[in-house]
Amino acid sequence: MKKTLLSSLTALVALATPLAAQAGTLTVKGSDTMVILVQRWAEEFMKKNPGTKVQVTGGGSGTGLSALQNGTTDIAMSSREMKEAEQEKLRARFSTTGVEIPVAKDGVTFYVNETNPVTALTVEQLKGIYLGDTTNWKDVGGPAANIVLYSRENSSGTYSFVKDNVLGGDDYAANAQTLPGTAAVVNAVAKEKNGIGYGGAAYAKGVKELKIKKGSEEFAPTADNVKSGKYPLSRNLFFYLRNKPSGEAKAFIDFTLSPEGQAVVTKVGYFPVK
Amino acid sequence: MQEQSLASPVPVPTLSAAARRRQLKEKVIAGLVTAVAFTGIAALILILIFVAKEALGLFTDPHARQEASLSKMFLPQVTRPGRPATFVWQPVSSVPKVSMIPLFIGTLKTTLVSMFVAVPLGVFGALFAAEFAPRRLREVLKPTIELLAGIPSVVLGFFALMVMASFVQDLFGLESRLNAVVAGLGLALAIVPVIFTVSEDALTAVPRSYREASLALGATPWETAWKVVLPAAAPGILAACVLGFGRAIGETMIVLMASGNAAIVSARLGDSVRSLSATIAAEMGEVVVGSPHYSLLFFIGVELFAFTFVLNMFATSWTRKVMKRLTGGAG
Amino acid sequence: MKHTTRKAVGLALTSLTGLAAFVIVAVIAIILLDVVRGGAANVSWAFLTQPPTDGMMGGGIFPAIFGTAALTLLMTLAVMPVGVLTALYLHEYAPPDSRMARWVRVAVANLAGVPSVVFGLFGLGFFILFVGKGLDRALGYEEMHWAQPGILWAALTLAVLTLPVVIVSTEEALRAVPLDHRTASLALGATQSQTLVRVVLPGALPGILTGAVLAISRGAGEVAPILFTGAAYFLPDLPTHLNSQFMHLGYHTYVLATQSPDVEATRPLLYATVLVLLMLTFALNLVAVIIRSRTRRKAASAGH
Numbered sequence: 004m005k006k007t008l009l010s011s012l013t014a015l016v017a018l019a020t021p022l023a024a025q026a027g028t029l030t031v032k033g034s035d036t037m038v039i040l041v042q043r044w045a046e047e048f049m050k051k052n053p054g055t056k057v058q059v060t061g062g063g064s065g066t067g068l069s070a071l072q073n074g075t076t077d078i079a080m081s082s083r084e085m086k087e088a089e090q091e092k093l094r095a096r097f098s099t100t101g102v103e104i105p106v107a108k109d110g111v112t113f114y115v116n117e118t119n120p121v122t123a124l125t126v127e128q129l130k131g132i133y134l135g136d137t138t139n140w141k142d143v144g145g146p147a148a149n150i151v152l153y154s155r156e157n158s159s160g161t162y163s164f165v166k167d168n169v170l171g172g173d174d175y176a177a178n179a180q181t182l183p184g185t186a187a188v189v190n191a192v193a194k195e196k197n198g199i200g201y202g203g204a205a206y207a208k209g210v211k212e213l214k215i216k217k218g219s220e221e222f223a224p225t226a227d228n229v230k231s232g233k234y235p236l237s238r239n240l241f242f243y244l245r246n247k248p249s250g251e252a253k254a255f256i257d258f259t260l261s262p263e264g265q266a267v268v269t270k271v272g273y274f275p276v277k
Numbered sequence: 278m279q280e281q282s283l284a285s286p287v288p289v290p291t292l293s294a295a296a297r298r299r300q301l302k303e304k305v306i307a308g309l310v311t312a313v314a315f316t317g318i319a320a321l322i323l324i325l326i327f328v329a330k331e332a333l334g335l336f337t338d339p340h341a342r343q344e345a346s347l348s349k350m351f352l353p354q355v356t357r358p359g360r361p362a363t364f365v366w367q368p369v370s371s372v373p374k375v376s377m378i379p380l381f382i383g384t385l386k387t388t389l390v391s392m393f394v395a396v397p398l399g400v401f402g403a404l405f406a407a408e409f410a411p412r413r414l415r416e417v418l419k420p421t422i423e424l425l426a427g428i429p430s431v432v433l434g435f436f437a438l439m440v441m442a443s444f445v446q447d448l449f450g451l452e453s454r455l456n457a458v459v460a461g462l463g464l465a466l467a468i469v470p471v472i473f474t475v476s477e478d479a480l481t482a483v484p485r486s487y488r489e490a491s492l493a494l495g496a497t498p499w500e501t502a503w504k505v506v507l508p509a510a511a512p513g514i515l516a517a518c519v520l521g522f523g524r525a526i527g528e529t530m531i532v533l534m535a536s537g538n539a540a541i542v543s544a545r546l547g548d549s550v551r552s553l554s555a556t557i558a559a560e561m562g563e564v565v566v567g568s569p570h571y572s573l574l575f576f577i578g579v580e581l582f583a584f585t586f587v588l589n590m591f592a593t594s595w596t597r598k599v600m601k602r603l604t605g606g607a608g
Numbered sequence: 609m610k611h612t613t614r615k616a617v618g619l620a621l622t623s624l625t626g627l628a629a630f631v632i633v634a635v636i637a638i639i640l641l642d643v644v645r646g647g648a649a650n651v652s653w654a655f656l657t658q659p660p661t662d663g664m665m666g667g668g669i670f671p672a673i674f675g676t677a678a679l680t681l682l683m684t685l686a687v688m689p690v691g692v693l694t695a696l697y698l699h700e701y702a703p704p705d706s707r708m709a710r711w712v713r714v715a716v717a718n719l720a721g722v723p724s725v726v727f728g729l730f731g732l733g734f735f736i737l738f739v740g741k742g743l744d745r746a747l748g749y750e751e752m753h754w755a756q757p758g759i760l761w762a763a764l765t766l767a768v769l770t771l772p773v774v775i776v777s778t779e780e781a782l783r784a785v786p787l788d789h790r791t792a793s794l795a796l797g798a799t800q801s802q803t804l805v806r807v808v809l810p811g812a813l814p815g816i817l818t819g820a821v822l823a824i825s826r827g828a829g830e831v832a833p834i835l836f837t838g839a840a841y842f843l844p845d846l847p848t849h850l851n852s853q854f855m856h857l858g859y860h861t862y863v864l865a866t867q868s869p870d871v872e873a874t875r876p877l878l879y880a881t882v883l884v885l886l887m888l889t890f891a892l893n894l895v896a897v898i899i900r901s902r903t904r905r906k907a908a909s910a911g912h
Binding site for chain 3: 061183
C-alpha cells in the first residue's frame with residue numbers, strides 16, 4: 004500500500020516537471036480555424052524531417068498570440084492581424100514587434116439555403132442585410148420572406164473580418180444569431196430556407212455559396228478569384244514569430260510555403276498564397 | 278506510582294509516555310481533519326474573490342471605466358446616431374456596446390421556459406413516486422430519473438441542437454431554429470431530476486401519520502396527497518424549484534448550443550436568445566487578457582455567482598425549515 | 609361533491625402524476641434510443657483506439673478518451689482525500705451544534721449550486737493566473753510553464769466542483785455505519801482515529817466509492833469548467849505532463865456538433881462520440897445507483 008503510494012507519488016513528480024521546449028521541438032499555437040491545416044502540414048513535414056517534432060495546439064488566435072508574448076510558443080497562428088495592444092506587449096517583453104508571415108488565404112463566403120433563388124449580392128447589399136436595414140429577401144431580388152441572419156461569435160476572426168470589410172466597422176443587427184462555429188452556421192442555413200450566413204469557403208457544404216457582384220461582373224469564391232483578388236472578401240491566415248525564422252522554424256515555414264505545402268492548403272479547403 | 282496520603286488532593290493520573298503520544302497523535306489528527314474541512318468554505322470564498330478580482334478592472338482601470346461603466350451596462354444607449362437609445366451587446370467593436378439587458382432577458386426567457394416545463398413534470402412526477410406508485414415501480418423509477426441527472430449537459434445540448442430544434446420549429450412554425458423554447462426545453466431536461474429528487478425527498482419526509490389521519494377522515498388518496506402531504510412538504514418543494522431555477526440560470530453548454538446566442542431584446546419566445554452563462558463560454562476563448570471585455574466577462578461570472586448564491590441560501594433555509602417542522606411534528 | 613365523483617377526479621389527477629413520471633422516463637428513453645441508433649454502428653475498435661484524422665472528419669477519439677480518463681483520475685486523486693476528510697469531520701469529529709460544522713455544510717451546499725461556468729472562471733483566475741503565475745515566479749522560470757491552461761488545473765477545478773458530491777455521499781455512508789461498531793471499538797481501547805480507519809471507514813467504503821463514482825461521472829461530463837482551463841480543440845498527441853493540454857470527450861462532442869468543417873460527414877462521428885460519453889457516464893451512474901441503494905437499505909436497518 005505504502006509502496007504503491009510512494010511509486011505513484013514519484014510518477015506524479017516526474018509528470019510534474021513541466022513541459023519545456025526541448026531542442027528539436029517546434030510548437031505552434033493559436034487559431035482553431037488553422038489547427039487542422041497546420042496539423043496536416045506538421046504531419047507531412049515530420050514525415051520528411053523525422054528529427055523534428057512539430058506540436059500544434061489550438062485555443063484561438065488570441066491564445067496563440069498571448070503565448071507568443073509569453074514565450075511559450077515558437078509560432079503563433081492567427082486568423083487575424085496582430086492588434087496594437089498585443090504588439091505593445093511583445094515589444095515590452097522581447098523588444099520586437101514580431102514577424103508576420105501570411106501562409107494561406109481564406110475566402111469568406113456568404114451562404115444561403117439551396118432553395119433560395121438569389122445567387123449573387125453586392126457587398127453593399129450584404130452590408131444592408133447584416134446591419135438590419137434590409138430585412139426582406141424581396142428587396143434583394145428574392146422571394147417575399149424575412150431574412151434570418153446567422154453570424155459567428157464575436158471571438159472569431161471571421162466575425163471581425165466581416166465587420167471590418169463588409170459592415171465598414173458598424174455593428175451587426177442585434178437579431179443576428181451568433182453560432183459558435185462555421186459548421187453550426189452552415190448547418191443552420193442548410194435547414195433554414197430564409198437564412199443567410201457566412202464563414203470560410205472550406206466549410207460550404209449543403210448550402211449555396213453566394214457570388215459577389217461588382218458592377219456587372221460576379222465573382223465566385225474560387226481559388227483563382229481569391230488569389231487574383233477579384234473576389235473581394237478574402238483574408239490572410241498568418242504565422243507570427245518573435246524574430247526572423249531560423250533553424251527548424253525556418254525549415255517548417257519554408258515547407259508550408261513550398262508548392263507541396265500550398266497543395267495541402269488547397270486540399271484542406273483554403274486558398275494558396277503563392 | 279507513589280503512595281499518596283489521604284489528606285493530599287488526588288492528582289490527575291499521569292499518563293504513560295506512550296499514552297501521551299497517542300493522545301497527542303489523536304489531537305493532531307483531529308486538528309488536521311478539521312483543517313481540511315475548511316476547504317469547502319475556503320473554496321467558496323476563493324471563488325468569489327478570484328472571479329471578482331478579475332472583474333475589478335472594470336472599476337479601477339480608467340479606460341475600462343469609460344468603456345464599460347455601469348450606466349452603459351444597464352441603461353439604454355444611443356448606438357447609431359439618429360436612432361432611439363437601445364440595449365445592445367456588441368463588446369467587440371470600435372465602440373463596444375456592453376448592455377447586460379439583452380443577456381438578462383435571454384437568461385430569463387430560457388429559464389422561465391424551462392421552469393414552466395420542469396416544475397409540473399418534476400413535482401407531479403415526485404408526487405407520483407412518493408404517493409401513488411407501487412413500491413416496485415418506485416424502486417425502478419427513482420434510479421431511472423436519477424440517471425437523467427447523470428447525462429452530461431453537453432449531451433443534452435447536443436440532443437436539443439440536433440433533434441429537438443427541428444421538431445420545435447416544425448411544431449410552432451418558428452422563424453429561427455434555435456431559440457428560447459429549444460434552449461428552455463433542453464434546460465428542462467437538466468433540471469427535472471433536480472426538482473424531482475428534492476421534491477420527492479420532501480414528500481417522503483412527511484410522516485405517515487398525516488396520511489393515515491387524512492385517509493381515516495374519509496379523504497381519497499388524491500385529496501390526501503394534494504391537500505395534506507403536498508402543503509406539508511411545500512417549503513421543500515419550493516426549495517426544489519428554487520434549486521432548479523438556480524441550476525437553469527447557470528447551466529451553460531445546453532444554452533450555448535441550442536439558443537442561437539443572439540442578444541435580442543424582445544418578449545417573443547420564438548426569438549433567439551443569448552444567456553449570461555453562454556456569453557462567458559463563447560467569448561472567453563479569444564478575449565485579450567486584462568481588457569475591459571475580459572473584466573466584463575468575469576463581472577458576468579460574479580453576477581451568476583451572486584444569483585445562485587442567494588437562491589441557494591433560500592433553498593437551504595426552506596429545506597431545513599420543512600425538515601425541522603416535519604421531524605418535530607413526527608416526534 | 610359525491611364520493612364517487614371525488615374518487616373519479618382523484619383517479620384522473622393521479623394518472624396525471626403518473627403521466628408526468630412517464631414523460632420523464634420517455635424522454636430519457638428517446639435520448640438513449642436516438643444516440644444508440646445514430647452511434648452504435650460507428651463505434652468500432654478502431655474508433656476507440658485511433659486519433660482523429662482528416663481534420664477531425666475521420667479516425668477515432670482515442671486522445672479524447674485518454675484525456676478524459678487522465679483528467680478524471682487526477683481529479684479523483686485531488687477530491688477524494690479532501691472530500692472524505694471533510695465528511696469525517698462533519699460526521700465524526702464536529703461537536704453537535706458546532707458552528708463551524710454548520711458553516712461547512714452551508715458552504716458545501718452553496719458550492720454545489722455555483723454554475724459550472726463560474727468554476728471555469730475560477731480555475732482561470734485562481735489556478736492559472738494566481739497559483740500558476742506564482743509557481744513560475746517561485747521556480748524562476750523565464751517562460752510560462754504553469755500559468756497556462758493544462759490538465760492539472762482543469763482537474764483541480766473539477767475537483768472543487770465535485771467536492772460536494774463526495775462530501776454528501778461519504779457522510780451518507782458514515783451515517784450507515786451503526787453506532788454500536790464505533791462504541792464497541794472504542795470500548796476495546798482503540799483510539800478515535802484507529803476506530804475510524806479500522807472500523808468506520810471500511811464499513812462506509814461502499815458509500816465512499818459511490819461518491820467517487822458519482823464525482824467521476826460528473827467530472828467526466830462537465831465541459832464548461834474546462835473550456836478555459838485546459839481542454840484542447842484538436843491535439844492528436846496524448847498529454848504527457850501535468851501542464852499539457854488535452855482532448856476531452858465532452859468538449860470534442862461540442863466541437864464536432866458546432867465547429868466541424870462538414871456537418872454531414874461528421875454526424876456519424878458525432879453520434880459515436882456522444883454514445884461513448886453517454887455509455888461511460890451511464891455505466892458509472894448505474895454502478896453508483898446500485899451501491900447506493902444497497903447502502904441505503906443497510907442504513908435503514910442500522911437506524912433501528
